[in-house]
Amino acid sequence: MLEHIKKISSLEYRIETDAAIGMNVPVRVFANDDLLKKMINDRTIEQAVNVAMLPGVQKNVVVLPDGHQGYGFPVGGVAAMDYYEGIISPGSVGYDINCGVRLVRTNLTEAQVRPRLEALVAELFATIPAGMSKKEGCIDLSSSELDEVLVRGVPWLADHNYATKDDIRMCEEGGHMEGADPHAVSDVARRRAMPQLGSIGSGNHFLEIQKVDKIYDLEAAKLMGLEEGLVTILIHCGSRGFGHQICKDYLVVCEHSHQKYGIELPDRQLACVPNLSEEGESYKKAMRAAMNYSWCNRQAITHWTRRSFELVFGKSESDLDMKLVYDIAHNSAKVETHRIEGRERKVTVHRKGATRAFPAGSAEIPEKYRRIGQPTFIPGSMGSASWVLLGMSSSLELTFGSTVHGAGRLMSRTAAHKAYNYKQVVEDLQQKGIHLRSTTRYDVVEEAPQVYKDVDIVAEISHRLGIATKVARLVPIGVMKG
C-alpha cells in the first residue's frame, strides 16, 4: 500500500487507479505528513481504496485531513456515485444519519456568564435529556406526530412553537428534506424514535457554552453575529437510536440484495444497492426521514437551551438575542450536480464525517450568507477549540464542495481508559476554567481532548487548501456531556 501513495504537495497525497485490484478511480488524500501517517496506521487509506472500487464512483474518492477509520467507509470521507449507474451505501453515510452541529449566538459576554456558569450548566443539565437511551424529558410524540416530524422536519416544530421562522432559514435545507417517507421505516426504528426527540445522546455528542476566542474573518463574523468575547452555544448531536436503526435495517437489506444485482465488494461493510433500485429508493426515503428527525432533535434542544438561558439570566430570548447562526450536518447522501471530466454530472454525494462547504453564490446557502459562502462548523471535544469556517470555491474542484467535520480520533476508547482517568481529565478542564457536567464518567475519559488530533491543525489545512476558510475560533467555558 505505502509504495502506492504519491506525494503531490505538502497537503495532498494520491493513489492512482489500480484496475488490477478493482479500483475505478484514484484516491485523493488532503493531509499533511503527520496526519497521513495516522491514516496509514489505522485502516483509513485502505478503506478509501475500497470505496474507489464501488460501482459508479466518479472522479476520485476524497479523504479529508480529519479522516480516520470508520465502518467500511472512512469518517472524513467523500465519494460521489453516478446518479443513474451508481450505488447508494448506508455504511457510507454512517450510523448516525445527519449527525451535525448548530451554533447559537448570544449578546452575553464571558464576564456576564462566568458568575452564573455553574447554575446555567446545572439548569441545562436538568432540562435537556442526555446520555445513552435517555427517554425522560423528550418531546412526547404520538405516532401520527412522529410521522409529521419525519416528513416535515423543523417546519412542523415551528408550528408547535419549538422553532422560529428564522431558525428554519438558518438550518441547512431549511430543516426539511424532501422525499422522506415513514413507510420505509421499520417498526423497531419508530419505537426507538418516539421517546428520544430532543436528546443529546452520548459518545462525542455534547452541548457547550463557549466564548468567541478569536475572529479571523471580520466581515463573515459580523454577519454571523460573532465578536471576540461573546458567548455562543454549540450543539453537536444526531438522529439517536432512530438513524442507527435505519442504517442497521438497510445494511441487512443491502447484503441480501447483492446477489440479485451482481454486486461484489472488497468489504462487506460497504454493503450497497443500485441508487435507483427499489431497495435504494426505500433506503433514501428512510434516510431522509432520519435527516428530518436529526434537525428536529437539534432544534428541540435549542428551544430548551433558550428557556434555560431565560431562566438563569432573567431576560427573554430576544433580549439575549439568541439567534441560530447556522445548522449543518456531516453524515448524509445528497443528490448534486458536479463538473466531472469537463461535463456536468448528476451524482449522489456520500459525505461521512464531512460537511458541505459550498462557495458564495450557491443557491443552497441561506440568502443571509449567500454572498460570503456556506458556514460550516468543526466541533471540538470538551477542552479543545471549535471552529467556524466558510465554504470556498476550491471545495468544488477538490472535495465535491466539502470540508472537515472534526479533529478525528487519535486513540481508541480502550486506549483512552488505559492512558487517562476521569478525575485527571476533570481537573485538567477545571484548570482551564471549563466547567463540566456529564451523565457518566466513561464518556469523559473516552472523549478527553487528548484522545483527539489537534483541531486547530485540521482547521488550518482546510483554510490553506481553500476549501473552507477560517472565520472564528471558539473555546469552551461550560460543557454538558451525555
Place this chain on the structure above:
DNA sequence: ATGTTC
C-alpha cells in the same frame, strides 16, 4: 455513533 455486543 448505539436500548454502550441481536
